[in-house]
Amino acid sequence: AKAFKVAVLPGDGIGPEVMAEALRVLDAVETKYDVKFERTHANVGGAGIDNEGKALPETTINICKAADAILFGSVGGPKWETLPPDEQPERGALLPLRKIFGLYANLRPAIIFPSLTGASSLKEEVIAGGFNVLVVRELTGGIYFSQPKGIEGQGRDRIGIDTMKYSVPEIERITHVAFQAARKRSKKVCSIDKANVLSSSVLWREVVTGIGKEYPDVELTHMYVDNGAMQLVRWPKQFDVLLCENMFGDILSDEAAMLTGSLGMLPSASLAEGTFGMYEPSGGSAPDIAGQGIANPIAQILSAGMMLRYSFGLVEAADAIDKAVAKVLDQGYRTRDIYQKKDGEKLVNTSEMGKAIIAAL
Amino acid sequence: AKAFKVAVLPGDGIGPEVMAEALRVLDAVETKYDVKFERTHANVGGAGIDNEGKALPETTINICKAADAILFGSVGGPKWETLPPDEQPERGALLPLRKIFGLYANLRPAIIFPSLTGASSLKEEVIAGGFNVLVVRELTGGIYFSQPKGIEGQGRDRIGIDTMKYSVPEIERITHVAFQAARKRSKKVCSIDKANVLSSSVLWREVVTGIGKEYPDVELTHMYVDNGAMQLVRWPKQFDVLLCENMFGDILSDEAAMLTGSLGMLPSASLAEGTFGMYEPSGGSAPDIAGQGIANPIAQILSAGMMLRYSFGLVEAADAIDKAVAKVLDQGYRTRDIYQKKDGEKLVNTSEMGKAIIAAL
Ligand SMILES: CC(C)[C@H](C(=O)O)[C@@H](O)C(=O)O
Numbered sequence: 001a002k003a004f005k006v007a008v009l010p011g012d013g014i015g016p017e018v019m020a021e022a023l024r025v026l027d028a029v030e031t032k033y034d035v036k037f038e039r040t041h042a043n044v045g046g047a048g049i050d051n052e053g054k055a056l057p058e059t060t061i062n063i064c065k066a067a068d069a070i071l072f073g074s075v076g077g078p079k080w081e082t083l084p085p086d087e088q089p090e091r092g093a094l095l096p097l098r099k100i101f102g103l104y105a106n107l108r109p110a111i112i113f114p115s116l117t118g119a120s121s122l123k124e125e126v127i128a129g130g131f132n133v134l135v136v137r138e139l140t141g142g143i144y145f146s147q148p149k150g151i152e153g154q155g156r157d158r159i160g161i162d163t164m165k166y167s168v169p170e171i172e173r174i175t176h177v178a179f180q181a182a183r184k185r186s187k188k189v190c191s192i193d194k195a196n197v198l199s200s201s202v203l204w205r206e207v208v209t210g211i212g213k214e215y216p217d218v219e220l221t222h223m224y225v226d227n228g229a230m231q232l233v234r235w236p237k238q239f240d241v242l243l244c245e246n247m248f249g250d251i252l253s254d255e256a257a258m259l260t261g262s263l264g265m266l267p268s269a270s271l272a273e274g275t276f277g278m279y280e281p282s283g284g285s286a287p288d289i290a291g292q293g294i295a296n297p298i299a300q301i302l303s304a305g306m307m308l309r310y311s312f313g314l315v316e317a318a319d320a321i322d323k324a325v326a327k328v329l330d331q332g333y334r335t336r337d338i339y340q341k342k343d344g345e346k347l348v349n350t351s352e353m354g355k356a357i358i359a360a361l
Numbered sequence: 362a363k364a365f366k367v368a369v370l371p372g373d374g375i376g377p378e379v380m381a382e383a384l385r386v387l388d389a390v391e392t393k394y395d396v397k398f399e400r401t402h403a404n405v406g407g408a409g410i411d412n413e414g415k416a417l418p419e420t421t422i423n424i425c426k427a428a429d430a431i432l433f434g435s436v437g438g439p440k441w442e443t444l445p446p447d448e449q450p451e452r453g454a455l456l457p458l459r460k461i462f463g464l465y466a467n468l469r470p471a472i473i474f475p476s477l478t479g480a481s482s483l484k485e486e487v488i489a490g491g492f493n494v495l496v497v498r499e500l501t502g503g504i505y506f507s508q509p510k511g512i513e514g515q516g517r518d519r520i521g522i523d524t525m526k527y528s529v530p531e532i533e534r535i536t537h538v539a540f541q542a543a544r545k546r547s548k549k550v551c552s553i554d555k556a557n558v559l560s561s562s563v564l565w566r567e568v569v570t571g572i573g574k575e576y577p578d579v580e581l582t583h584m585y586v587d588n589g590a591m592q593l594v595r596w597p598k599q600f601d602v603l604l605c606e607n608m609f610g611d612i613l614s615d616e617a618a619m620l621t622g623s624l625g626m627l628p629s630a631s632l633a634e635g636t637f638g639m640y641e642p643s644g645g646s647a648p649d650i651a652g653q654g655i656a657n658p659i660a661q662i663l664s665a666g667m668m669l670r671y672s673f674g675l676v677e678a679a680d681a682i683d684k685a686v687a688k689v690l691d692q693g694y695r696t697r698d699i700y701q702k703k704d705g706e707k708l709v710n711t712s713e714m715g716k717a718i719i720a721a722l
């Protein structure tokens with residue numbers, strides 16, 4: 001059997017609960033597809049701070065380095081919110097992981113399942129039939145990582161400084177990811193920038209336009225980020241792939257995710273060059289419901305599915321997971337976050353949802 | 362009679378049509394309140410380019426300098442879209458106007474009138490009873506204006522660079538504007554930043570927190586911009602005043618405006634220290650419907666109302682305009698953009714709407 005090494009980083013809050021279900025799904029895939037997932041667990045986020053003194057301990061980094069992919073739960077919670085930002089679970093774990101492993105391409109699907117349109121805060125007529133937007137976000141450049149960055153001066157003379165830089169190769173590689181993804185979807189890329197104000201966006205738009213010529217089968221449009229934030233609300237179905245620099249992607253992917261109304265359903269992938277990647281739910285650690293066994297494990301399970309697809313090339317197994325999730329939703333299985341008290345719905349807890357998905361596999 | 366000097370910059374597209382109605386409303390205010398508005402017209406945007414070779418001609422700057430306030434229409438259109446960004450109507454006129462006149466405080470109300478909830482793409486249950494969010498956006502600092510900014514290098518070695526800087530005094534003065542505004546509203550300020558990633562946001566949050574102590578009667582909360590983009594969609598009624606740096610304010614104010622479903626209704630003010638200000642509709646120049654006499658003049662009329670309130674201290678007249686607009690909406694007057702084919706609605710054109718508002722004054 002083919003074997004893949006997975007670094008398992010459950011993290012905080014509901015992370016360990018939903019991770020347990022994703023791991024059971026991996027067990028089922030092992031049996032069915034004659035593959036092996038060798039898993040090593042490691043601490044991250046608040047669990048890293050509490051057990052090893054840091055949000056991203058050295059041991060964890062080494063376990064990730066030895067792996068073919070990282071399956072990530074979620075991090076953060078009120079317990080660690082008073083730490084300095086650099087040391088907090090989210091920032092202290094996620095940003096270094098992205099940088100160390102060169103995870104430059106963040107894929108964030110915002111999918112509204114036709115059976116779940118009721119959960120969206122958008123009107124039925126705006127989202128009838130669902131929508132499916134893929135945000136492709138640049139993840140290791142721009143204002144997140146460029147220098148200079150810091151606070152200079154003293155007292156009232158202090159100045160806070162951040163820098164947004166993009167080089168041509170940085171823009172090129174993320175643009176290719178967006179176009180390649182669009183080819184497997186509805187063949188439309190809308191590139192988001194603020195080229196009427198930002199120089200980095202002027203370069204962004206020029207480079208994206210150039211790369212676009214290599215993909216004559218894909219339609220390319222450009223939109224300012226402020227208009228993008230409006231158009232998502234007005235008519236999300238107009239979009240297929242949204243190509244964004246780091247910060248615009250942070251904002252618009254969250255807006256798009258919330259428009260679906262079911263954050264607990266959305267997976268994400270952060271890819272390096274080659275096949276290495278990190279996979280995590282788009283939602284947070286939901287400390288308010290942690291430990292109750294009621295969290296929705298679907299985002300974590302779909303994240304495992306993305307890992308099979310993008311890092312391991314197990315397309316058939318990945319498709320099977322996606323289909324199993326769609327099937328249990330059609331069968332009416334609902335965790336509390338997506339339960340709408342409609343006829344035919346069955347309210348289930350975390351492990352019941354996991355079992356239903358495995359049964360459907 | 363007290364006299365005020367107004368620089369009237371109608372601009373492009375529907376700008377001149379809706380401006381004509383706003384000026385008729387000013388006529389009516391002159392009669393009723395024994396004041397005088399001395400108006401000087403000037404070219405701006407595409408009209409500036411076509412007539413004087415620049416989006417913001419010198420003559421226009423001088424007319425504005427001689428005025429007590431600027432009443433601005435809207436600029437831009439397909440005719441000028443192929444010009445370099447710096448010379449285009451929007452950027453070439455708006456950014457220099459903001460800088461030259463020190464218009465650091467941008468007030469952008471996103472109000473959904475109870476009678477117009479149907480126009481929003483949000484569900485009835487999310488917006489029942491309407492909502493009223495005021496975005497207070499810093500307008501002369503941050504990534505829009507800080508140096509270094511530009512594209513360096515040649516060919517594939519080029520790097521696009523922007524800088525986001527904020528000083529303590531810059532943050533302090535916009536924070537005071539937000540708290541003062543909140544005092545006249547529901548006494549809540551939510552400050553938007555990205556303090557988990559940006560150094561300028563770390564300083565922003567610290568300074569806002571400090572100023573907040575001077576307003577113990579106003580509740581202050583902080584929210585990351587990505588979460589802000591989500592929360593606006595999920596439950597806009599949770600917000601009263603949103604305090605934002607320049608770019609976050611650009612994005613969130615447009616998102617909030619679109620959530621109301623009636624961009625043609627929303628005014629804005631851009632204020633300098635002292636009483637000088639520029640007043641303009643939040644929507645664009647709508648070239649697709651320009652010249653047909655069907656545009657909604659309400660945003661322009663409410664912008665004139667904000668001018669009376671903030672620059673001229675004519676609070677009574679400003680209140681009267683706001684009330685007149687609410688009244689004609691209650692009476693069922695609707696321009697095409699807000700017409701929902703409901704019982705009791707009367708479809709009217711631009712000048713009929715203007716007349717109805719004047720009659721209600
Ligand atoms: C926690 C934070 C640093 C992070 C980001 O801004 O990238 C998060 O919001 C995300 O989108 O993954």
Ligand SMILES: CC(C)[C@H](C(=O)O)[C@@H](O)C(=O)O
Pocket residue numbers: 196197226451452455456611
């Ligand atoms: C036209 C553009 C420069 C401007 C901005 O980004 O500020 C516009 O979007 C706005 O919000 O007034």
